[in-house]
Amino acid sequence: EVYLVESGGGLVQPGGSLRVSCAASGFRFSDLWMNWVRQAPGRGLEWVANIKKDGSERYYVDSVKGRFTISRDNAKNSLFLQMNSLRAEDTAVYYCTAGHYGDFRGQGTLVTVSS
Amino acid sequence: DIQMTQSPSSLSASVGDRVTMTCRASQGISYYLAWYQQKPGTLPKLLVYDASSLESGVPSRFSGSGSGTDFTLTISSLQPEDIATYYCQKYDSAPWTFGQGTKVEIK
Numbered sequence: 001e002v003y004l005v006e007s008g009g010g011l012v013q014p015g016g017s018l019r020v021s022c023a024a025s026g027f028r029f030s031d032l033w034m035n036w037v038r039q040a041p042g043r044g045l046e047w048v049a050n051i052k053k054d055g056s057e058r059y060y061v062d063s064v065k066g067r068f069t070i071s072r073d074n075a076k077n078s079l080f081l082q083m084n085s086l087r088a089e090d091t092a093v094y095y096c097t098a099g100h101y102g103d104f105r106g107q108g109t110l111v112t113v114s115s
Numbered sequence: 116d117i118q119m120t121q122s123p124s125s126l127s128a129s130v131g132d133r134v135t136m137t138c139r140a141s142q143g144i145s146y147y148l149a150w151y152q153q154k155p156g157t158l159p160k161l162l163v164y165d166a167s168s169l170e171s172g173v174p175s176r177f178s179g180s181g182s183g184t185d186f187t188l189t190i191s192s193l194q195p196e197d198i199a200t201y202y203c204q205k206y207d208s209a210p211w212t213f214g215q216g217t218k219v220e221i222k
Contacts, residue, residue, distance in 0.1 A: 035211065045151070045159060045202050045213040059209030062116070095158075100206040101149040104158040 002026045002105050004096050009109030016086050020109050022079040022096030030054070030074040032099045036081045038092035039108075048094070049081065063089075086113045117142045119205055121214035127222045134190040136217040138203035143183045147207035150179055150188045153216075154199040162201075163188065195221060 008020040022034070035050040049060045049070040058070050069082040079096050093108035118141040128134050138148065146166040151159040161170045163179035166186055176191040190197055198221055203214040 037213075044200070044216045045153075045204075047204070047211045047213055050209065050211065061210050061212075100147075100211075101161055101164045101204070103161050107158070 002098060002102070004098065004106035006094060006096055006106045006109040009094065009111045011112045011114065012086055013115050014087060014113055016113070017082070017084045018086065018111060019083070020081045020094050020111065022106065024077045024079065024096075024098065027098065029072075029077040029098075034070075034072055034079045035097045036070060036079075037095045037097055037104070038090075038111075039095070040089075040092040043092075046092070051079070083111070086111075088113050116210055117144060117205060117207075117212065119203055119212045119214040121201075121203060121217050123217060124215065125218040125220065127220045128193050129222045130193055130195060132193045134193050134197075134219060136188050136201060136219075138181075138186040138188070138214050140184045140186075140205060144205045144207040146182045147205055148179075148181070148186050149204045149206065151202045151204065152197075152199045153202065159202065190219075193219070193221070 003025045005023045036048040067085045095108040150163040153159040200216045
């Protein structure tokens, strides 16, 4: 069974930085694209970024380009999202997901950007 | 970037009704579309992938259709447990955009 456990969220001031992580198990991590998806309170789902199996390609939603960096460590079955220059509108629960589609397996990690 | 537009944004129907919601892509995405169901306070659950393939364990009253730019999710007989917001998502190429959602309520 696929397990995804997100961590690293918290309260950060506008302009600050945060790194969230996702620990994966139950599947061959290096075989799948990995994604970050976020959901602001009371709002819909927003795809944020994804990374190819070997890390050679990365893509971002326009609103985070130049501020967020997605990365992965296939040896440790881990996915990361480095978030810099955070804004209030980045406040959301951040989920990692595996592959092109599939159930959301983790509970997410809440990132709150506020002074 | 390709935009994904869902309609209606909300609907109200009676138990047993046939319910249809649509997702339109601003450019063709072939069949690379998934539908998710998110019940209040829970995680999104995959219903349909590749536009029309039903995920294992999903009740057969759910079905997906379409290709190119126009897609449909149908609930053949609405049940009380189907109260949720439904999202489409493209995955043909980045960005893998979600639609804004269709909220389904019981009349």
